[in-house]
Amino acid sequence: MAKSRFEYVRNFERENLLLPETHIIIRVDGRGFHKFSEKYEFDKPNDDRALKVMNLSACQLMNQIPDIMMAYGDSDEYSFLLRKQCDMFERREFKLITTFGSTFSANYQYFWSSVCSDKPLTVERLPTFDARAVVYPSDDTIKDYFRWRQVDCHINNLYNTTFWNLVIKGGMTPHDAENKLIGTVSADKNEILFKQFGINYNDEPEIYKKGTLYIRDSVITPTEANTRDLTKRQLERLQKRLKKSEIKELHCDIIKDEFWDDRPWLLC
Template sequence: MANSKFEYVKQFEQPDNLLPNTWIVVRIDGRGFTKFANKYAFEKPNDKRALELMNAAARAVMGEVQDITVAYGVSDEYSFVFHKTCSLFERRASKLVSTIVSTFTAYYVHYWSTYFTDTPLSAPLPSFDGRAVCYPTVQNLRDYMSWRQVDCHINNLYNTTHWALIQLGGMDGTEAEMTLKGTYAADKNEILFSKFSINYNNEPEMYKKGSVVFRDYELVEPGTHNTSIDADHLAEPVQQSKTQTENDRKRRAKARIVVEHLDIIKDDFWNRRPWLLSNKPGRVPKEP
C-alpha cells in the first residue's frame, strides 16, 4: 500500500491480543431479545422454534469455523470454545468476536423462515453482541460450562413455574413473582406437581439442560485417556507434518456436527469425548 500523509491514523489502532496458552470462550447474547421475543410472540416459558433456530445457527457457525471445539447454548445466548493452542486470527479478540457474531447473526436471519414459517422478519432485525474471555485451565473451562448449565436449570425451573402460575393458575405477573419469592427448587417442583400435575423431570431435555454442539466421533471408554491432564500441560500445538494436518482437517470435515441435550457437568461427557479437550479429531463413526 502506498504511503500517504493520512497513514498516521494507523497509530490509533491498539493491540487486542488474547492471552496465549488459554482456552478462549466467545459468548454471544441477543441484543434486546425480550422486546424481540414479544414482537414475534415467542411461546412462554420456552419456544421450541426459537431454540432450534439458535441451534441451527450454532451448527452452521461450527461448520464454518473448524477451530471451534464445542459450543453450548441456552435461551438467546451461545458460548463457543476454542482450544488453548488455537492461533486463529492470531488470537485477536476483535476479529474472533466479530467473526462469530457476524456469522451467527447471518445464519440466524437465514434460517428464520425455516422455523418461523408464517412470521416474516421486519426491522428492527435480530442482532447479537459478544465478548471473548480466556480461561487458563481445563477446570476453569469446565467450571464455566457448568455455570452456564446450572443457570439454565435454575432459570428454566423458575420460568416453568412462573408461567404455569400465570397460564394455568390465573395469576398476573406480579402475583406469580410474589408467590415464588424466596422459594427453593423443591418448592417450585411441589407447586408444579401439586397445583398443575406437572412433573418437572418430564420436561424436554433441551429446556432443562440447554444444547451442546460438537463434532461427533466414536465414544471412548472412560478411564482410557488422561485428556484433561495432557491439555493442561500442552503449551503449544503439537508439531505435525502437512499430511497429518491435512488428515485432521479431512476428519473434522467428515464428522457430523450434532446438537445434544446432555449433562456437561459430570465427568462422563468429557471422558468419553477426549477430542473436545485434545483438539485431535477422533474416529469418524462408520455409516450404518
C-alpha cells in the same frame, strides 16, 4: 494499501491478542431478546421453533469454523469452545468476537426465515447478537464454565416454567406471580408445578432442562494435541479432518465427570 500522509492514523489502532496456549470460549448473546420475543410472540415458557433457530445457527457456525470443538446453548445464548492451539486471526480478540457475533446474527436471520416463515422479520426489530471472548487457563476451569452455564439453564427454566404456568394456567398477573416466587427454592417450585398444575418437572423435555450441546467427533489424536510440533502438511490434514468431522447434538448432563472423561479430545 497505498501509502499516503494520512496513514499515521493507523497508529491509534490497538490489538488485544489473547494469550497463546490457553482455552478460548466465545459466548454470543441476543441483544434485546426480551423485546424481540414479545414482538414475535414466543410461546412461554419455551418456544420450540425459536430454540430450533438458535440450534441451527450454532451448528452452522461450527460448520463454518472448524476450530470450534463444542458449543453449549440455551435461551438466547451460545458458548463456543475453540481448540487450545487455535490460531484463528492470530488470536486477535476483536476479529474473533466481531466474526462470531456477526456470523451468528446472519445465521439466525437466515434460519428464522425458513423455520418461522409465518412471522416475517421487520427492520424495526431484527435479531442481533453480541459476543465476548474469555481465556481460561486449565481443563478444570473449562469444565466448570460449562457446568455453570448448565446449572444456570436449569435454574432459569425451572423459574420460567413455574412463573408462566402461574400466569397462563393459574390466571395470576405477572406481578403477582413474581411476588409468589420470591424466596422460593427449587423444591417449592417443583411443589407448585405438581400440586397446582399436575406437572412433574422431571418429565419436562431434556432440551429445556439441560440445554443443547454440539460436539465435534473425535478427530484429534494425542500426538496432534500440541500443534506446534506438527508440520505444515500435518496441520493442513488436521484442518481437513476437522471440517469433515461429524457434529453431534446432545441434551445431556455435562456437570458430572463422566461426560468429560469419555470425550478427552474436546479439550485438546
